[in-house]
Amino acid sequence: NAGVTQTPKFRVLKTGQSMTLLCAQDMNHEYMYWYRQDPGMGLRLIHYSVGEGTTAKGEVPDGYNVSRLKKQNFLLGLESAAPSQTSVYFCASSYSRGRGDADTQYFGPGTRLTVL
Amino acid sequence: AQRVTQPEKLLSVFKGAPVELKCNYSYSGSPELFWYVQYSRQRLQLLLRHISRESIKGFTADLNKGETSFHLKKPFAQEEDSAMYYCARQGAQKLVFGQGTRLTINP
Numbered sequence: 001n002a003g004v005t006q007t008p009k010f011r012v013l014k015t016g017q018s019m020t021l022l023c024a025q026d027m028n029h030e031y032m033y034w035y036r037q038d039p040g041m042g043l044r045l046i047h048y049s050v051g052e053g054t055t056a057k058g059e060v061p062d063g064y065n066v067s068r069l070k071k072q073n074f075l076l077g078l079e080s081a082a083p084s085q086t087s088v089y090f091c092a093s094s095y096s097r098g099r100g101d102a103d104t105q106y107f108g109p110g111t112r113l114t115v116l
Numbered sequence: 117a118q119r120v121t122q123p124e125k126l127l128s129v130f131k132g133a134p135v136e137l138k139c140n141y142s143y144s145g146s147p148e149l150f151w152y153v154q155y156s157r158q159r160l161q162l163l164l165r166h167i168s169r170e171s172i173k174g175f176t177a178d179l180n181k182g183e184t185s186f187h188l189k190k191p192f193a194q195e196e197d198s199a200m201y202y203c204a205r206q207g208a209q210k211l212v213f214g215q216g217t218r219l220t221i222n223p
Binding site: 004033035040042044048050056092104107109 | 122125150152159160161162165202209210211213214215216
């Protein structure tokens, strides 16, 4: 099993450009998450999904959109990148416990994004 | 709102010394708490969870409901313990993470 993979690993964008980050998991997990990691801010949840076709806003959703068309994939889109979106982005996935709770989260390796 | 607070952004100790990484949570019922760790150039991974009551890599964490704390402890630090540590609490459908503590073990 590859676990959780992220594409690309690195990217440099100019302000105003758009891009999509891809997260894939092969563990048949129901729940998937996108976080950003910034110095001194820890991990902040951007958006998450509790199943195919569903998405929900996290702590810092502005400027991002997501889609979960297939259970194994969770896409994070930046429509018009801004320097404030320079960060390391992590995807994670977990099982559902069946009572609305998620189990241990498994993380991808991260995508380092720089917006100039 | 459920909150997790890690008061120390940076913690530096010498090899062989005891380590304690602090974590406090906002009170709400019976919390389920975790410690995640990110070693250099590795992905974030679960270190331990309080319901398991286990010791992983010499680390333990005890839930103290009276003080709403879940501090991570190790009696003798090793250089390979240097990493970023996150305390997290189970919320509805997602985890709530603290700000993280970067632990450095000096030789």
